[in-house]
Amino acid sequence: MAVSSEIQAPRSGRVAPKYTRHGSSRGNFEMLAWLFMRVSGLVLVVLIFGHLFVNLMVGEGVHAIDFGFVAGKWADPFWQIWDLAMLWLAMLHGTNGVRTIINDYADKDGTRFWLKTVLYAATAVIIVLGTLVIFTFNPCPPNAAAELLPSFCPAP
Amino acid sequence: MSKTPAGTLYRGREGMWSWVGHRVTGVAIFFFLLVHVLDTALVRVSPEAYNVVIATYKNPFMALLEAGLVAAIVFHAFNGLRVILVDFWKKGPKYQAQLLWGVVGLWVLVMVPFLIRHLTLAFTGGH
């Protein structure tokens, strides 16, 4: 009998490398992320619409915003908590959203890694900074001009 | 194997375009948020610094940008609610296109009064 040349594997099962999935991700991270997007989204609707309404619609709108305005809001723990929640939720929600987008479009593992590193770093900085600002904020900083400060500040 | 020829753009319908919109607005808002936290953080530096930066928000050009941002947020928010309905409401997938038209309707409903007020404020210049 003629010697057979190399015998090829059947084509079924020969999948272009791009499409093979490497290992499976254990755990529920993607599920929790998905759920978080929805829950945070719902809460953010209230927080952001409230925020926009108060800042842009009430009174003189955007013109009313100045240091005094902000300081006035943050003197009230209610707005402190509000803005803090908004900061955290929006940042986490947005970061996770951008993470998804990076996963979708960055095709090299290296690019993906770097983009995500930058993203997480930026997020961490912003969240920490924002949190510090809200909590360590002094509505009546010692040597500022009085007319810039909210009216409840004691005269220097 | 071959490289896939690029070909024409896929002609999606409501579902696809709303997703494109959601994605674009999401990223836009995210980047704005980064900047927004940074500028707000200036309140820690000094009232003067904050006010200087905030003042730039008050020129008409920025007002337009701001209007765009609000438009993006409002769309993203309403469409986000639509997505949530599609996920959790039994009839959501069936009515997804109608829901999108609802989103667009609501968006117009919110944006018209907002723009009127916001732009009059911006261009008549308060203070």
Next chain:
Amino acid sequence: MQVHKYDVVIVGAGGAGMRAAIESGQRARTAVLTKLYPTRSHTGAAQGGMCAALANVEEDNWEWHTFDTVKGGDYLVDQDAAEVMAKEAIDAVLDLEKMGLPFNRTPEGKIDQRRFGGHTRDHGKSPVRRACYAADRTGHMILQTLYQNCVKHNVEFYNEYYVLDLLIVEEDATREDGSAYKQKRVAGVVSYDLASGEIHVFQGKSVVFASGGVGKVFKTTSNAHTLTGDGMGIAFRRGIPLEDMEFFQFHPTGLAGLGILLSEAARGEGAILRNSDGERFMERYAPTIKDLAPRDIVARSMANEVREGRGCGPNKDYVLLDLTHLEPAHIDAKLPDITEFARTYLGVEPYTDPVPVFPTAHYAMGGIPTNIKAEVLQDNDTVVPGLYAAGEVACVSVHGSNRLGTNSLLDINVFGKRAGIAAAEYAKTAEYVEVPEDADQFTIDLIEQVRSANGTERVAQLRKELQDTMDANVQVFRSEQTLNETLNVIASLRERYKNIGIQDRGRRFNLDLLEAVELGFLLDMAQVMTVAALHREESRGGHFREDFPDRDDEKFMKHSMAYKDDLATSESVAGIRLETKPVIFTRYEPMVRKY
């Protein structure tokens, strides 16, 4: 030469091939070669159902089923085979259910059953509910379920591998009575990999043919473009006879002009055929079971109405299938797909308007002769060891001269399973037959010849002319004159076939080349069919000769066997020898067939 060695090589991944693969794959090293992805096979187009005397909704038993099959086939059925099929039908359905097939259910949760043409209780007393079904996509669900189970059992598929030759070795042998003959033995098959254009030889101890039908010899057909009779053609070219090729079934309700099938289930659920006068004309031809008469009778009645001027439409060339008296909800529940066909392809709304229909070429009753073990016969009783056939490509013969609706899905499951088991069992003890040195030469030559063909004839044009003449002359009505005319046309087409030209000279996915190869099979098969039809000077089942309108049991109660024999001529066609084979009777004597 690339040679793959397997215990069992299965050709075709339709219902029959995959049913065989599930059995064989668990017992022996099995390869399945298929020219289409398995789920593209035409079994998936079957709509109506698969029958078995489960008696889930009304009294029934396998013996009645046997009788209906025999009578439906106009007594040309081998009754031992019909008994096997009717008996094993019940397990065949239950097997599928256990594999996961989602049958429609009765209120008690059992498999639901419905009526189908020719299936009756107690030897023809009244229609019986025997067809198990999954909406009107029973074949789709069977194909999917079988594929799913192949995935489960890790069956090795070679997708888009066209088998183009069967390797047969002949040995001198003597019969019990001392006479000498050539014993055929099977060594394997030769295939053409569509993606790469390479030739691969598959050596197997057993080979199972399950390559489906040959409907594309006709123009108006319910069959897929890919049903070009390859399996029959390959076997025929290698000296295996073909049995009962004159019997081709024309399904009554094809969408007029297109041939796309509207299942008999429509009539099972109550639809009525009407002519241009609005008459329910089947009352004339089959007073007892009317629209649910077997297909040959209904198809002929329809053609007759049209011939007598009671057809509908601008050319008065079709009749109407009326569902308008049925509840839309009922139609939606039981016949969703086929009503969609009417809407999509003819723009007719079946809720409110009757649908134009006309008979469409549907099913080859004939094929590669086998016994009830699915072993292929090289003559009336000599088995080719290791070679099996099942499904539409085979002729067991359970369908005789006319197949009953739902008996084919049954056939592929019963005999597919038998073939799979037998092939694997045989491979356990048998030795490989050596593959001849230049086994692939024939195929290489065939391919290269076509690839370089630069004549002036177009394959598509020849095929069209073949199909047109078959539709005009070898359809529901035939006569000596029309058949002879066809033979002349085929002869001239064969001549012209030698002068074809193709445009694609590449190796990768060269479908231009393959269509030319397929046309070769079509020409062979059309010729065999026509010669066999000319030979049978009687009318029986699907074969109706206007010049011999009655059944003639005296002369023709036997199967026809067509052999390729270069030295012979039959009906003035060189290369074909026609012989006959006795019909096997067990319990039913031929009677007049009336419904």
Next chain:
Amino acid sequence: MTAETVEPASKVELAPGVGGGGEIPSFDITLKVRRYNPEVSEEAHWDDFKLTMYGTDRVLDALHKAKWEHDGSVSFRRSCAHGVCGSDAMRINGRNRLACKTLLKDLDTSKPILVEPIKGLPVEKDLIVDMEPFFQSYREIMPFLINSGHEPTRERLQSAEDRERFDDTTKCILCAACTSSCPVFWTDGQYFGPAAIVNAHRFIFDSRDDAGDMRLEILNDKEGVWRCRTVFNCTEACPRGIQVTKAISEVKNAVLNRKI
């Protein structure tokens, strides 16, 4: 044919002109086919075919006409020609359709009709793509009934309602129109894709099956259901009218409910 003349008892008046009729209109079209054959050139290009077609013709008929009368090397898969085998999913005027189910008269024939291979799978030649990645995902979700219980002697019972529960997803013909219309699948081909999920759904919601949990676990992967962004292209593309996005959504909720 000999027929006893029994007057049909049930005769109805047919409305005039019932059951269609009239001349079938013919019209001219330009079929623009995206051609690619690596044996000839690495570059893809468009070929135009000017064809005269009829009112009942489908895109598949036009492709056949182009192949059979103009250029035999035009390559595409097809078999059943009536939308049940799933061979000929392709992008027609920018949308995934089955060529055999798309009537020319439903398209704008005043403009060229664009035909391209489905997106996201490697193109092999003209309209033929490599389907293996697609079937690989299908195989991975264990698309077969798994029942650990005792084999009954008769059929397993299933109520009509339980049968109805997964009816929609049993219709799938594995044509890949859905998966190759999904923008998430296009990105990197790693996503399991709607078709695999549809076929998992068919078993997860089958009351006779015991391995739903295993399938849910498989689809809880990072390339599983959570990558679906409810784009609905899949649902629009499915030639079998399967509510694909709804099925995916049901699987998502099933994973959630199992975990929480």
